[in-house]
Amino acid sequence: MEMKYRIVPNEVYDVMGLNENFNYLWNPDPVSSLIGLGSSYVLEFFEFYGQAVGDYYEEFIQKTELKDDRFPVFVTQEKRHALAHRKLNNFITKGIAAPTREKYHPRVYDFMYGTYKEFAEPILAGIAKEKAAGKGRDGMFFKESIRSVGIFESIVCMTGFTFFDNLFDNGRFEQIIQMSGNLGVLYLLGYHYTEEMEHCAISIEAFEKIYQEKLWTKELIEKHFGNMDALSRQIILSTLHIARMLGQEITVKQITESLVFQYRTQIAKKYIKEGFNATEPEILAKREALVNRWDNEWEPILLNKIKEKIAA
Numbered sequence: 001m002e003m004k005y006r007i008v009p010n011e012v013y014d015v016m017g018l019n020e021n022f023n024y025l026w027n028p029d030p031v032s033s034l035i036g037l038g039s040s041y042v043l044e045f046f047e048f049y050g051q052a053v054g055d056y057y058e059e060f061i062q063k064t065e066l067k068d069d070r071f072p073v074f075v076t077q078e079k080r081h082a083l084a085h086r087k088l089n090n091f092i093t094k095g096i097a098a099p100t101r102e103k104y105h106p107r108v109y110d111f112m113y114g115t116y117k118e119f120a121e122p123i124l125a126g127i128a129k130e131k132a133a134g135k136g137r138d139g140m141f142f143k144e145s146i147r148s149v150g151i152f153e154s155i156v157c158m159t160g161f162t163f164f165d166n167l168f169d170n171g172r173f174e175q176i177i178q179m180s181g182n183l184g185v186l187y188l189l190g191y192h193y194t195e196e197m198e199h200c201a202i203s204i205e206a207f208e209k210i211y212q213e214k215l216w217t218k219e220l221i222e223k224h225f226g227n228m229d230a231l232s233r234q235i236i237l238s239t240l241h242i243a244r245m246l247g248q249e250i251t252v253k254q255i256t257e258s259l260v261f262q263y264r265t266q267i268a269k270k271y272i273k274e275g276f277n278a279t280e281p282e283i284l285a286k287r288e289a290l291v292n293r294w295d296n297e298w299e300p301i302l303l304n305k306i307k308e309k310i311a312a
Ligand SMILES: [Fe+2]
Pocket: 043, 047, 077, 078, 081, 192, 196
């Protein structure tokens, strides 16, 4: 699948209303709206983590016969996503919870600090140590980093399906854009998940190519779906924090029982089987169809609607 660098038009930020009139209800459902905003922070955090891993990939893999020129394009898409989310993320947390620069990550929010310390720091510090000892792709931590990016991308792929299936596809698009209280946030997420659709197989394939083994083994599936996965837990935490900053009441139960959570878990269990790499014919066709519809149908209508709103 060809990957593109889409530009988020300025009108999207104009209509987002990052001021005292900000309306967090980009989705008609308040719980889904808050989960979407919580996810905005989780995505940004992992995009920076992916960039750090991408730098090592460049060093350890791109100079070898295992190189894959799609990988840097994937990392660049992620870099652009983090930038695109930054204005929104800064706005919500402004004056309440500024992110800090940590040794291995440039923007860690307080409510992401646990994930940074438990997950990102050990892996990135581990790679640095292995590199100093002369190791490259044979290092245990580097392998773990590529695996972690592959897992993340697989789950984001399922989140993208959840987003499009429930908001844009199945005849819902017209209704959602009529009911959305923030077309800017809706656009930002649509743009983001479209590019996620384009690149979600790249890091999984990279893992398989480098290590000649499947990423999604039986053991990983059991570990991942046995308890609530780390990513879902982080989305719950971020959603709770963002809700509090926006002065909204929400419970953990409301989050875990939401349509978004339930749907994503259900399709993840359906599609992520042993050997999953997001290029299975059904998955590939679905990804391609969603990207095409965003570019040719949904995006132009949504942008037009945004322009109308600004003009009014
Ligand atoms: Fe992304």
